[in-house]
Amino acid sequence: MCDEWMPYLQLPITFAQFRQLPRNAAYKYEYYHGRAWLSPRPRYYHALLDLEAWAAPPLEGANRKVKLRPVQTADWEGLAPLFAAAFQQQQPFCGLDEERALTAARQALEHTRSGSDGPWIEQASFVAVAGDAGPEIGAILVTLLPDSDPSSWHSYHWEEPPPPDALARRRGRPHLTWIFVSPFETGQGVGTLLLSAAVHELLALGYKQLASTFLIGNDSSMLWHWRNGFQLLAYPGSWRRRFEEMEEAT
Numbered sequence: 001m002c003d004e005w006m007p008y009l010q011l012p013i014t015f016a017q018f019r020q021l022p023r024n025a026a027y028k029y030e031y032y033h034g035r036a037w038l039s040p041r042p043r044y045y046h047a048l049l050d051l052e053a054w055a056a057p058p059l060e061g062a063n064r065k066v067k068l069r070p071v072q073t074a075d076w077e078g079l080a081p082l083f084a085a086a087f088q089q090q091q092p093f094c095g096l097d098e099e100r101a102l103t104a105a106r107q108a109l110e111h112t113r114s115g116s117d118g119p120w121i122e123q124a125s126f127v128a129v130a131g132d133a134g135p136e137i138g139a140i141l142v143t144l145l146p147d148s149d150p151s152s153w154h155s156y157h158w159e160e161p162p163p164p165d166a167l168a169r170r171r172g173r174p175h176l177t178w179i180f181v182s183p184f185e186t187g188q189g190v191g192t193l194l195l196s197a198a199v200h201e202l203l204a205l206g207y208k209q210l211a212s213t214f215l216i217g218n219d220s221s222m223l224w225h226w227r228n229g230f231q232l233l234a235y236p237g238s239w240r241r242r243f244e245e246m247e248e249a250t
């Protein structure tokens with residue numbers, strides 16, 4: 001969803017100023033005709049979590065005071081402000097005003113609700129609330145994607161719609177489509193608690209792996225995945241991989 005919300009920027013600055021410009025990994029930086037040209041270039045990396053290995057040792061770092069509940073129908077609309085707030089330091093949200101950020105958040109959640117990110121796995125998706133009935137402070141939304149090679153460009157979309165009983169037949173591979181925590185509650189184990197609940201439900205459904213995706217430049221997401229044992233997969237556009245494919249074809 002990133003590219004469509006990220007503007008192309010032209011900055012009339014000197015080359016010396018261009019060299020000093022702080023960089024964001026989701027943009028390409030070029031300088032010509034006396035201007036800096038910044039073009040969106042979001043790059044997504046994929047990672048995989050071994051559910052049994054993750055669930056085996058005693059859980060560390062999860063917040064025990066926060067309560068979890070299933071996702072309710074009203075949450076698809078109600079979680080949009082929390083979603084926009086959680087992503088406010090990340091591309092593309094950091095470049096949007098409040099109203100557009102909310103629209104982008106609603107669109108992202110609707111994409112997931114409608115099945116465009118793969119069938120939504122309701123059992124493995126949760127909302128975190130402060131106290132017994134307190135405000136929502138985070139959520140995890142898991143969907144089902146094909147279980148083809150997860151480091152291929154094409155593995156993040158179903159070519160044919162999956163059967164309606166895909167979950168019961170343990171088809172596909174669960175994908176952590178969204179996890180977000182209120183900026184006032186981060187770093188206190190809410191994300192880890194949400195992941196733990198999702199992992200236990202996925203194991204109960206018979207799945208062994210959870211795939212995930214993160215945007216290069218979203219440091220908190222990358223560190224969180226790493227800290228929680230996700231293994232980085234080969235980048236689909238890796239040069240090494242392309243050379244290997246070319247060698248195989250000759």
Ligand SMILES: CC(C)(COP(=O)(O)OP(=O)(O)OC[C@H]1O[C@@H](n2cnc3c(N)ncnc32)[C@H](O)[C@@H]1OP(=O)(O)O)[C@@H](O)C(=O)NCCC(=O)NCCS
Nearest residue numbers: 086179180181186187188189190191192220221223224227
């Ligand atoms: C990523 C996110 C869900 C993590 O939630 P959280 O509740 O803060 O995570 P936890 O407290 O359970 O885990 C904290 C661990 O994650 C890592 N981490 C998370 N945010 C970090 C940050 N800003 N800087 C450094 N490390 C961070 C650390 O390794 C930390 O471990 P530690 O406490 O032992 O140092 C939250 O930061 C968030 O909502 N980010 C914005 C939305 C987003 O990017 N979502 C992921 C892509 S869908």
